[in-house]
Amino acid sequence: MTSSDAPRKVRADARQNLDTLLVAARTVFARSGVDAPARDIAAEAGVGVGTLYRHFPNRAELVAAVFTTEIDATAAAATSLLEEHPPGEALDLWITRFTRFVATKQGLSAALRSGDPAFDALPAHFTAKLGPAITSLLDAAAAAGEVRPGVDPLELLQAVGDLSHRAPSPDGSPNPMVRLLLDGLHVR
Amino acid sequence: MTSSDAPRKVRADARQNLDTLLVAARTVFARSGVDAPARDIAAEAGVGVGTLYRHFPNRAELVAAVFTTEIDATAAAATSLLEEHPPGEALDLWITRFTRFVATKQGLSAALRSGDPAFDALPAHFTAKLGPAITSLLDAAAAAGEVRPGVDPLELLQAVGDLSHRAPSPDGSPNPMVRLLLDGLHVR
């Protein structure tokens, strides 16, 4: 008796505002970091702060939501890259994309270690989504003989993440240490 | 011509207040974490916030100052422990002390990664002071045959630090993982 009696549809403008907020948050986070004021995000979306807090119980949950959608998008990119490029190249392109994700999330690791319960589910989501993605890429590249075998996918991902922490890198390219790592990964 | 003409002495109450503030900050940080409000620290010291900001340009600098003094104290403890205990025991006691230092500084790593310039000098101070301390302890214990040789001092310190991050541990004892590490270190 709690959920099956379909009380009413979600209002169209509400649904629209939620999407707008997520997009705006992503934009603002990229511009000013995850510590950007809630007001800025609301303004970017063209709504009031009240609307923001109607859709998310607090700022941290909004941050978590944005990260989740970006993780999903990054994971999804793996399959399409594999279809359009040779395995080794696909791996490089995907890692570059992942690097960009980490780099633009200045404050992600700090947020994760903050102890805020809103972020509790993020690490699990992280490995659950990104783990299969990197694994498929790495397996394909290894099978094609373009990459040394025996590399643990999640370990590689973690390492790239750690290396990408510090590195503004104005253009989208991964930082030198990541490049080094990738060069070491490839067979020549 | 910049410093040698001794214009006047530092006022005694000012000097006293600075010490009081450092002690108060240490107390409050231990009780409420490094994110404790500046007002709380001033109150604990029995001074106004204005006084706090006269002695430190901002909150971050106060945090850095406290860490610095605690790092110094921890480093200094190494020599006295070595004089009063057998080398292996001294090592354990010191690591326990270090563990307590890290554990009570909930938020230290987050602060370091925050990018605040006030914390730039801390890592260097960290290794400069703590490096020799752990080295002397480890060397003494190894020379006495109480500990396996060939362990890199700073690496050990870093590992203990990483393991101590998460672990409130109400009593002062180090967390189980640190214990495990130490047990592995000792020769039986």
Place this chain on the structure above:
DNA sequence: GAGATTGCGGAACGATGTTCCGTATCCGAT
């Protein structure tokens, strides 16, 4: 189209870092 409900905007609140300035305190010379 009317009524009910859902959702919106933004003022308001409480907490926090930081600044400011009138006032109290201390130091050195007399």
Place this chain on the structure above:
DNA sequence: ATCGGATACGGAACATCGTTCCGCAATCTC
């Protein structure tokens, strides 16, 4: 011992946050 000026203090005031609240507007159901 005292006096004058430099020095430091206290805490109100300001700016900026996250979050809440509520009168009003947009939307949906019938």
